[in-house]
Amino acid sequence: MSEAKPRPDVQVLFDPATIATRNHELAQEIVAARPEKLLVIAVLKGSFVFAADLIRALHDVGLAPEVEFLTLSSYRDARASSGQVAVLRDVETDVRGRDVLLIDDILESGRTLAFAKDLLAARGARRVLVCVLLEKSNKRAVQITADFVGFACPDYFVVGYGMDVAHAFRQLPFIGYIPEATAD
Template sequence: MIRVRGKTIETLFSEEDIAREIERMAAEIAAHKPENLLVVAVLKGSFIFAADLIRALHRHHVAPEMEFIQLSSYGTGTVGGDVRIVRDLDGQIAGRKVLIVDDILESGRTLKFARDLMLSRGATGAEIAVLLDKRMRRVIELEADYVGFDCPDHFVVGYGMDVAHTFRELPFVGRVVS
């Protein structure tokens, strides 16, 4: 455990464990020989994971292009609702295979919205890669194609994930214990 900003953070997934899982995921994605791959990172939480994943894909001889979309289903609270686009993609995705990258799959609302959006815009396929999967929180039937870790039922921070815009910088995934 470490102390950051006066809070005690318990490590759930270490920096080393995350690096190993990302290499494994990249190898799994590369084994499918994706061509014309477009990685779409869901901001803000996935930015660190997405950056590490595309570098790992490069090491596995996959050269994806990258886009960003910002979606919101939480607003300022912690209970999900309707999903809305905060920042849309810049480029066209018609005719492309899309890999949607997000930090965590919980209710399924946001990632189902993202996948349906990509397909409605003409993507030839839309797979999902997440660092964390909280299956116990699912309210919509949806599974990720690539998963780093099954996540316990804790509110997690670090590695891009935050609480009130803090703790994104932590190189591991943890939970605030006090």
């Protein structure tokens, strides 16, 4: 019988109440942008918890967007981006003439979001707005700015609230980090 590995000490960065409050504030900011024919596209997998909570917050402020999912990858099973973005699962909805809210968990290098934003614009979206839960502004490798940002993030490798490390910790109700695994 193999021994269970000890669980790393995950430190809380943003607790569930703080996240919920910020999601409702983001919904107010998004509604103030007056989106038309809004299509929300969540970038999977890391944004799925954030996207679900934000969509419910958008409902609370009177928006009823259509929802789609886009699976992109620049990581595969690594912790560092390869720099090459691949579409693993595309959206099924025609984006032409629509306002698109692209939701992702974290804006770091910007490669994935810039790729997705350019892809949707090339397909005829009227406007592509970017909403991220976390932003690491010191890690930008390409020119992209998020229209809506949940939190500025220190240079930690974050987990929880849908984000993982090697498929672990997505289920945590908070955003945390593992001190010995912080980003270099």
